[in-house]
Amino acid sequence: MKLTVTVNGSPVDAEVADRMLLVHFLRDRAGLTGTNVGCDTSSCGACTVLLDGRSVKSCTVLAAQADGREVVTVEGLASDGELHPVQRAFHAEHGLQCGFCTPGMVMAAVSLLEENPSPTEPEVRAALEGNICRCTGYHNIVRAVLAAASERQQR
Amino acid sequence: MIPAPFSYKRASSVDEALDLAASDGDDAKYLAGGHSLLPLMKLRLAVPQTLVDIGRLDELSYVREEDGHIAVGALTKHAELADSDLLAREVPLLRHAAGQVGDPQVRHCGTIGGSLAHADPAADLPAVLLALDATLVARGPEGSREIPAGQFFRGLFETALEPGELLTEIRILKPAAPAWSFQKFTKRAIDWAIVGVALQGGKVALVNMGPTPLRATAVERALTAGAGAADAAALAADGTSPSEDLTASRRYREHLARVLVRRALEESASRA
Ligand SMILES: Cc1cc2nc3c(=O)[nH]c(=O)nc-3n(C[C@H](O)[C@H](O)[C@H](O)COP(=O)(O)OP(=O)(O)OC[C@H]3O[C@@H](n4cnc5c(N)ncnc54)[C@H](O)[C@@H]3O)c2cc1C
Numbered sequence: 001m002k003l004t005v006t007v008n009g010s011p012v013d014a015e016v017a018d019r020m021l022l023v024h025f026l027r028d029r030a031g032l033t034g035t036n037v038g039c040d041t042s043s044c045g046a047c048t049v050l051l052d053g054r055s056v057k058s059c060t061v062l063a064a065q066a067d068g069r070e071v072v073t074v075e076g077l078a079s080d081g082e083l084h085p086v087q088r089a090f091h092a093e094h095g096l097q098c099g100f101c102t103p104g105m106v107m108a109a110v111s112l113l114e115e116n117p118s119p120t121e122p123e124v125r126a127a128l129e130g131n132i133c134r135c136t137g138y139h140n141i142v143r144a145v146l147a148a149a150s151e152r153q154q155r
Numbered sequence: 156m157i158p159a160p161f162s163y164k165r166a167s168s169v170d171e172a173l174d175l176a177a178s179d180g181d182d183a184k185y186l187a188g189g190h191s192l193l194p195l196m197k198l199r200l201a202v203p204q205t206l207v208d209i210g211r212l213d214e215l216s217y218v219r220e221e222d223g224h225i226a227v228g229a230l231t232k233h234a235e236l237a238d239s240d241l242l243a244r245e246v247p248l249l250r251h252a253a254g255q256v257g258d259p260q261v262r263h264c265g266t267i268g269g270s271l272a273h274a275d276p277a278a279d280l281p282a283v284l285l286a287l288d289a290t291l292v293a294r295g296p297e298g299s300r301e302i303p304a305g306q307f308f309r310g311l312f313e314t315a316l317e318p319g320e321l322l323t324e325i326r327i328l329k330p331a332a333p334a335w336s337f338q339k340f341t342k343r344a345i346d347w348a349i350v351g352v353a354l355q356g357g358k359v360a361l362v363n364m365g366p367t368p369l370r371a372t373a374v375e376r377a378l379t380a381g382a383g384a385a386d387a388a389a390l391a392a393d394g395t396s397p398s399e400d401l402t403a404s405r406r407y408r409e410h411l412a413r414v415l416v417r418r419a420l421e422e423s424a425s426r427a
C-alpha cells in the first residue's frame with residue numbers, strides 16, 4: 001500500500017507491504033536507526049516511539065496504522081543542535097550504560113512528562129514498567145527522568 | 156518476526172467495517188489496537204487473509220452517561236478508561252483496572268472491545284465486566300443485539316460473537332453497592348495476572364482460574380448467606396479449573412484465589 005507518515009515533522013511517502021511493521025518502516029524506509037528492536041515481542045520497550053504524541057511499541061504497530069499520522073523518534077527530539085531536556089538529563093545523570101534501551105527509555109519518559117509533568121518517583125518507576133534495561137539497575141534512569149521533570153518545571 | 160502476508164483495509168465507519176469483514180468471510184479479522192492480534196500474527200499463530208482496521212472509528216471511542224447507565228465505546232483505549240473522570244466517579248473498579256493493564260505503551264493502543272473479543276482468560280477487563288454484570292452490544296449485518304457479559308465468554312479465546320460481528324458498546328449499570336476491589340497478582344511489573352480478582356458489591360469475578368473469566372459463585376452465595384470474609388474467601392477455588400504453566404501450578408493458583416478474594420473482600424469493606 002501507499003502511505004504517508006509524518007516522521008519528526010517531515011512527511012515520508014512510501015509504497016510498503018501491508019504487513020510491514022512501523023519499526024521496520026522507520027529503520028529501513030525512513031533511514032532512522034535510532035529506534036532499536038530488542039525483544040520483538042512487545043515486552044522490552046526498546047522500539048518505543050511517539051505516535052500522535054503518545055508512546056507506543058513500534059514492533060507491535062503496523063506501518064499502515066501510522067498512515068496519515070505523526071511519529072516522533074529519538075532523532076526528532078533535539079532541536080537546533082540542542083539536546084532535549086530528557087536527553088540532557090540521561091547524559092548528566094548517567095542514565096545509560098550500553099545505550100541499547102536508551103532511545104525507548106527516553107521516548108517513554110518524554111511521553112510520561114507530557115501526560116504528567118511532575119511525576120513522583122513511584123510514578124516514574126510505574127511509567128517505565130514497559131521498558132527493560134539490562135545494564136543500569138534503573139536508579140539512574142529514574143533519577144534522570146525526575147531531573148528532566150524538574151528542569152521543565154523551572155522553565 | 157513478521158506476520159504472514161495479508162491485505163489491509165481501513166474502515167471509516169461501522170457500516171463500512173461490517174461490509175469489509177463480510178466481503179472476506181471467515182478469513183477477515185478486525186484490527187483494533189492490535190496488541191493481542193499482532194503479537195499472535197508475528198508468531199504465525201494467527202494468519203488472517205484480511206485485516207479490517209477499525210482503529211480509527213472515533214465514533215466508537217467514548218465514555219458517557221446515558222439514562223441510568225454508563226456507556227463505553229468498544230474502541231475506547233485502556234489509557235482513556237484509566238483517565239476518565241466519569242468512571243472515577245461512577246465505576247472506579249473499571250477505571251482502576253484499566254490502569255493496571257500491561258504498561259503505558261500497551262494502554263495507549265489496546266482497547267476495551269479488543270480485550271473482550273480476544274477473551275484471554277488472563278486478561279483483566281473481561282473479569283471486571285463480569286463483576287459489573289455489564290451488557291455488551293454487538294452489531295452484525297442484521298443489526299444490533301445485546302449480550303450479557305455472563306453469556307459472552309464461551310471458552311478459551313472463544314466468545315458469543317458471530318464471524319464478522321462487531322462489538323460496539325459496553326453498558327454498565329451504575330453499581331448499587333459502592334464497595335469494590337481489584338487484585339492482580341504478578342511476578343514482575345509488566346506481567347499478566349497469575350490470578351486476579353474483580354469485586355463489585357457482592358459480585359466476585361476471577362482472572363485466570365479457568366478457560367474463561369468466571370464468577371466465584373460459591374463465594375457469592377456464602378456472602379449472601381451472611382458468611383464473613385475469611386469463610387467466604389475459603390471457597391474461592393470451588394468450581395474453578397485453572398491451568399498449569401511455567402508461572403504457577405494448579406494448586407498455587409487455587410491458593411492465590413483464596414488469598415486474593417480475602418484481600419478483595421477486606422479492601423472493599425474499607426470502601427463501603
Ligand atoms: C506487552 C503486553 C502486555 C499486556 N498485558 C496485559 C495485561 O496485563 N492485562 C490485560 O488484560 N491485557 C494485557 N495485554 C493485552 C492488551 O490489553 C490488548 O490490547 C487487548 O487484549 C486487545 O485489545 P486490542 O484493541 O489491542 O485488540 P486487537 O489485538 O486489535 O484485537 C484482538 C482480537 O479482538 C478482535 N476485535 C477487536 N476489536 C473488536 C471489536 N470491536 N469487535 C469484534 N472483534 C474485535 C480482533 O479481531 C482480534 O481477534 C497486553 C498486551 C501486550 C502486548
Ligand code: FES
Nearest residue numbers: 038039040045059
Ligand atoms: S522490540 Fe518492541 S517491545 Fe521489544
Ligand code: FES
Nearest residue numbers: 097099133134135
Ligand atoms: S543501558 Fe544497556 S540496556 Fe539499558
